[in-house]
Amino acid sequence: MTLPPRLRRALVRVRRDLLFLAAGVPLHGIPPLLFCWACLHLADILGPGTTWGTLGLPIPVTLLVIAAYGLTEAQRWRFRALCGVDLPRLRFRESKRQWAYNCLIGPLFGLLEALLLAVLAAALTAATSLLWVEALGWEWRVNHFGAWTRAGYATAAGLLVLAAVPALAGGLVRLENLVGRAVLHVSRSEELQRRVEDLTTSRAGAVDAADAERRRIERDLHDGAQQRLVALALNLGLAKATLKDLPPEARQVIDEAHRDAKEAIEELNSLVRGLHPAVLDELGLDAALSGLAARAPLPVRLWTDLPERAAPAVEAVAYFVVSEALNNVAKHADATRAEVTVTRLGEILRVVVSDDGVGGADPSGGSGVKGLAQRVRSVDGAFRMSSPVGGPTTMTVELPCTT
């Protein structure tokens, strides 16, 4: 038998609400029980004044203190797992609110929850009273005249109350949510601070993951396609060198294939080189840059002063900046020469790429420059570009390297 979707959803919701409330009863009930226990000891001390009262008092008091803080975590779990509400994790400093919630407001809610569950149990019993009367048999009914009527009333009343339970339960859950959020919140500045910490961590993770991915692609291409291309070019080269008596047409075809293969190797090398060269990990930024500068299609002067290595993520961004900047110079600047300066001063790694080209580069336009600026920002770097029409163009990037 399939239930209509609306009814099914309503049943699921009621079940979830009731579970949430039922889990609340023991959690909210613990502090009052401990309090009562402590009161018994106190009464004992103030009354006959036996020693066990004095000795035993610290136990419930300690448990109460633990509960005041520990229950906050338990409540967070209850709200998250059973109600889908994510309350913030409270620090020890926020003890006033934790005490208030666990030891004052909580027990009140515990009472309401227990009451609602009791009403539910009573309503269930009442609603089924006709069945009870039927089960007790004919003889009992003769002795208790009017039981049918009374059972009928009880069933009707039970069903009415049962019909009201979902609304009551839903209302109580909403009320708990409101109060829980109001009492167990963290201050705005604290919340923002935590958010920033979270975002910083997750962003660093994303940057590292992207770097790792580039390394993996570089490695895969190096071990796969690049070796195959070299082997292909080698075989064509061998054919060229050894097959001397071929007709000229065949020689020409082999020559062209050989040249194409070599150009494909060059292109792929340049592309992969821009990703994340192995030497960057092994020997650092300083060693990796000369390869970039030498591969550029225009004369590049390189000046580095890097007394120590920066973090891998920072090195990767700096490398990318130089690679991308030289690409842009080669493509758009119409320059005769470029200069790359990479220096480390204290906690700042400064990368300056300048060219004597036509200028007029737009720092906000052009996907290359934009991607460059974004990658610089991903490690909290600063990006500046000066490119008056007529040149020269200078791009300065400063990356923080906190060691």
Added chain:
Amino acid sequence: MIAEDSVLLRVGLVKVLETAGFEVAAEVGDAQALLTAMAEHRPDLAVVDVRMPPGFTDEGVRAALEIRERWPDTAVLMLSQYVEERYAAHLLASNTSGIGYLLKQRVADVEEFIEALRRVADGGTALDPQVVAQLLVRRRSDPLERLTEREREVLALMAEGRSNAGIAGALVVSESAVAKHINNILAKLDLPKADADHRRVLAVLRFLGV
């Protein structure tokens, strides 16, 4: 002796070496096996890939340095997808005779590659033009500025380890013209004149900061 982890390329390299009249004593796929085979066969020349298992970083360079230390007479030709001047500096730190460091793709130009092989096997130097280019980008206003465009070309070819005849062939000029250029360069850079090719290479590389 060939050490290269890509089987495809290894087969190709064996073909090239045999075409050139070399006898391939052994072929291996990683640095450890290379050193073992070196000890066993003691070849005159080892052709070694830079990136090999297990780490795929600079195992070849380290193996080459060990080979040079244990068997100084062995010529070593390093091959790599990318050449790095730093590795060249490591390799050339002790001496420059019998050392080669070329891009892998140079193997495809079979005749020139064989010429470089012979040069290294005979105790000369074969540096990839890319390495020399990388050495040249790091120079700022210094005596190099005083060289003419032609002299810079000759200097780069000299740094690659080529002989006068080789330079003359590459630039399509006469050998006497090359000799004149070289004299000018050595004078401008304050380098000692050397008769032997590899001594000259050494001087030029030291000047370039290797």
